[in-house]
Amino acid sequence: NAGVTQTPKFRILKIGQSMTLQCTQDMNHNYMYWYRQDPGMGLKLIYYSVGAGITDKGEVPNGYNVSRSTTEDFPLRLELAAPSQTSVYFCASSQGGNQPQHFGDGTRLSIL
Amino acid sequence: AQSVTQPDIHITVSEGASLELRCNYSYGATPYLFWYVQSPGQGLQLLLKYFSGDTLVQGIKGFEAEFKRSQSSFNLRKPSVHWSDAAEYFCAVGHYSSASKIIFGSGTRLSIRP
Numbered sequence: 001n002a003g004v005t006q007t008p009k010f011r012i013l014k015i016g017q018s019m020t021l022q023c024t025q026d027m028n029h030n031y032m033y034w035y036r037q038d039p040g041m042g043l044k045l046i047y048y049s050v051g052a053g054i055t056d057k058g059e060v061p062n063g064y065n066v067s068r069s070t071t072e073d074f075p076l077r078l079e080l081a082a083p084s085q086t087s088v089y090f091c092a093s094s095q096g097g098n099q100p101q102h103f104g105d106g107t108r109l110s111i112l
Numbered sequence: 113a114q115s116v117t118q119p120d121i122h123i124t125v126s127e128g129a130s131l132e133l134r135c136n137y138s139y140g141a142t143p144y145l146f147w148y149v150q151s152p153g154q155g156l157q158l159l160l161k162y163f164s165g166d167t168l169v170q171g172i173k174g175f176e177a178e179f180k181r182s183q184s185s186f187n188l189r190k191p192s193v194h195w196s197d198a199a200e201y202f203c204a205v206g207h208y209s210s211a212s213k214i215i216f217g218s219g220t221r222l223s224i225r226p
Contacts, residue, residue, distance in 0.1 A: 004155070035216075040121065042202065042218040043156075090155055098144050098163070098206055101214070103155030 002026050006091050006104035013081040013111050021076040021107050023091030031094045032074040033058075033101065034066065036087040043090065049074055050097070081111045114139050116205050118217035126225045127195055133188040133220050135203035145186040146204040147177055150219075156202060162186065173197070198224045 007022045025032065030051045035043040045058030049068040063085055065077040074093075078085060088108050092101040115138045125131055137143060144163050148156040160171025167179040177188045186203060200221050206214035 040218060043216040045214070092155075097214075100146060100158040100161055101156075103148075103157070105153070105155050 004091055004093055004102050004104035006089075006107050008107060009105065010108045011110070013078075013109065015081060015083065015111060017081050018077070018079050019081070021078075021089055021091075021109070023074045023076070023104060024072050025074075025091075025093040025102070026072065027093060027095075027102065028071060029093035029095055029102070030071065031097060031099075031101075032068065033092045033094075034064070034074070034076045035090045035092065036060065036085075037090060037106070038087050046076065046089075078109075083111045085109065086111045114205065114215055116203055116215050116217040118201075118203055118220050120220045121218075122221045122223065124223040124225055125193055128192050131188075131190045131193045131197070131222070133201050133203075133222070135186045135188065135217060137184050137186065137203075137205045139184075139205055139207070141207055144206040145177075145179060146206070146214075147171065147175070147186075147188050148202045148204060148216075149173075150200040150202065152199075159188070159201075193222075193224055195224045195226070198222055 004025045033048045034046040044060045047066040049055045055066050088106045090106045091104045094101045117136045146161045147159040150156045159175050160169050162169050162179045170176050175190050200219045202219045203217040
C-alpha cells in the first residue's frame with residue numbers, strides 16, 4: 001500500500017531557482033493538500049484541491065503554485081525560491097474535507 | 113477566529129507512567145477533532161478522531177481522548193507509555209463544511225525517560 005508518495009525527500013536550491021515537488025496518491029481520494037512545517041509552528045496549509053481541475057489557496061499560498069490535472073497527482077511549484085521557503089513540505093489526501101488526512105513522508109527543502 | 117492551542121511544547125515522562133497531552137480549541141461550531149502523531153522524518157499518522165457521539169474516543173496504540181465541550185478541550189491520554197511513544201503529537205480541529213478549515217496545533221514533543 002503506497003498511500004501518499006512524495007518526491008524528492010531532500011533538495012537544496014539556490015535563491016531564485018525553481019522546482020516542482022511531486023505528490024501522488026493511490027487511494028482515489030478527491031481531496032489533496034499541501035502543507036509546510038516550520039519548527040515549533042505546526043502545519044500551515046499552502047494550497048488544497050477538492051478534485052481534479054479544482055484548486056484553492058490556503059493560509060500561506062504566496063510564492064507557490066499548484067495544479068490538479070488528475071485525481072492522483074498534485075504537484076507544488078516554487079517559481080523563484082527564497083530563503084523563507086526553507087521548510088519541510090507535506091502532501092496529504094483525504095476522502096472528504098472532514099475526513100482524516102493521509103500524509104506523505106515529506107520533502108525537506110533548503111534554500112541557500 | 114478559529115484556533116488550536118497545545119500549551120505544552122515539550123513533555124518528558126518516565127516509561128510506564130501515564131500521559132496526558134492538552135489541546136484547547138476555539139471554534140464557532142461543533143468541531144471535528146483529531147490527534148496525529150509524527151515520528152522523526154515521517155509524515156503525520158492519525159491516532160484518533162471525534163466527530164460526534166460518545167465523548168471518549170479510543171484510538172490506535174492504546175491512546176484515548178475525551179471531548180469536553182464546556183472546557184473546549186480534547187486531551188489525549190495513555191495509561192502507560194512505552195519508549196516507542198516518543199514523537200511529536202498534533203491536535204487538529206475542523207468543520208464538516210470546509211476542507212480548508214482544518215487547523216493544526218503547534219505540536220507537543222514527547223520524550224520518554226528510561
